[in-house]
Amino acid sequence: MFKKGIALLxxxxxxxxxxxxxxxxxxxxxxKIEIASMKKKIQIKESVNFSLREINEKNESKIExxxxxxxxxxxxxxxxxxxxxxxxxxxxxxxKDFLDKTIKIADFKSNSFFxxxxxxxxxxxxYESNPVEDQRGFMQYLMNRFDRNSDNIRSFxxxxxxxxxxxxxxxTGAYESSGLESRIIFLLTAYEDEASDPDLFLKxxxxxxxxxxxxxxxxxxxxxxxxxKMIMSDSFDxxxxxxxxxxxxxFWARRHKEGNAEVVYTILKEFKTFLP
Numbered sequence: 001m002f003k004k005g006i007a008l009l010x011x012x013x014x015x016x017x018x019x020x021x022x023x024x025x026x027x028x029x030x031x032k033i034e035i036a037s038m039k040k041k042i043q044i045k046e047s048v049n050f051s052l053r054e055i056n057e058k059n060e061s062k063i064e065x066x067x068x069x070x071x072x073x074x075x076x077x078x079x080x081x082x083x084x085x086x087x088x089x090x091x092x093x094x095x096k097d098f099l100d101k102t103i104k105i106a107d108f109k110s111n112s113f114f115x116x117x118x119x120x121x122x123x124x125x126x127y128e129s130n131p132v133e134d135q136r137g138f139m140q141y142l143m144n145r146f147d148r149n150s151d152n153i154r155s156f157x158x159x160x161x162x163x164x165x166x167x168x169x170x171x172t173g174a175y176e177s178s179g180l181e182s183r184i185i186f187l188l189t190a191y192e193d194e195a196s197d198p199d200l201f202l203k204x205x206x207x208x209x210x211x212x213x214x215x216x217x218x219x220x221x222x223x224x225x226x227x228x229k230m231i232m233s234d235s236f237d238x239x240x241x242x243x244x245x246x247x248x249x250x251f252w253a254r255r256h257k258e259g260n261a262e263v264v265y266t267i268l269k270e271f272k273t274f275l276p
Contacts, residue, residue: 095156099165102139108174113183114247150263157267166274175275182232184272186248189231190224191265198256205253208246217242223249 106116120140146156157165175181194200204223207213220242224232229240255261 108172108178113178113180150260201253201256205257220245
């Protein structure tokens with residue numbers, strides 16, 4: 001009987017050991033599975049982080065390259081420049097910084113506003129097949145990419161930006177001498193004087209855009225009313241010549257054709273209030 005009890009005890013001990021061993025093995029196996037899963041997640045995360053670092057490094061290298069080119073004269077193709085702007089010219093670039101650079105390049109002290117305007121707003125297709133070769137050309141390219149719908153113009157030239165632009169030009173000391181002041185007054189006066197007849201500007205656009213149009217000085221000199229001529233002559237002691245008429249009335253002809261004349265007039269009025 002005693003021997004039988006010892007045997008049963010030994011068998012029970014062995015079975016107990018076996019049970020504990022199986023439970024332990026299961027627990028260890030679950031730990032292994034969890035560890036493997038965590039390692040996999042870590043590997044995936046490291047792989048993603050490596051890819052992101054690689055992408056960032058490539059982008060940083062590209063940006064550094066463009067910044068180096070932008071320090072002086074640079075050769076910048078449209079494809080390289082396109083990531084800086086979208087079709088509506090909503091810049092990644094800082095607007096104020098862009099205006100500062102543009103005003104500096106324009107050089108109001110050395111150029112008349114007529115020359116500056118015609119350089120920066122050249123409405124040709126030159127840049128459709130040619131690259132941008134210098135900073136001036138790059139600014140011109142951006143300006144000609146600008147989508148001139150009313151909402152976009154107002155969004156870009158909000159009141160804060162208009163005030164900043166006016167002050168930046170005032171600080172050049174050439175607001176009057178460049179001819180910009182007289183140009184603004186002429187534009188505002190022409191618009192206000194002809195506001196009751198917007199069809200006039202649409203007719204002018206059609207006429208000026210026609211292949212049959214040839215320079216007609218008499219026609220141009222008869223466009224402004226006596227009120228417009230008087231304001232220009234009294235304010236600036238200048239002769240209202242055919243070129244000034246063509247530039248100003250042609251400007252509003254394009255604005256009416258684009259459907260943005262009203263918002264452009266509002267912005268010019270704001271611009272004038274920020275200047276003496």
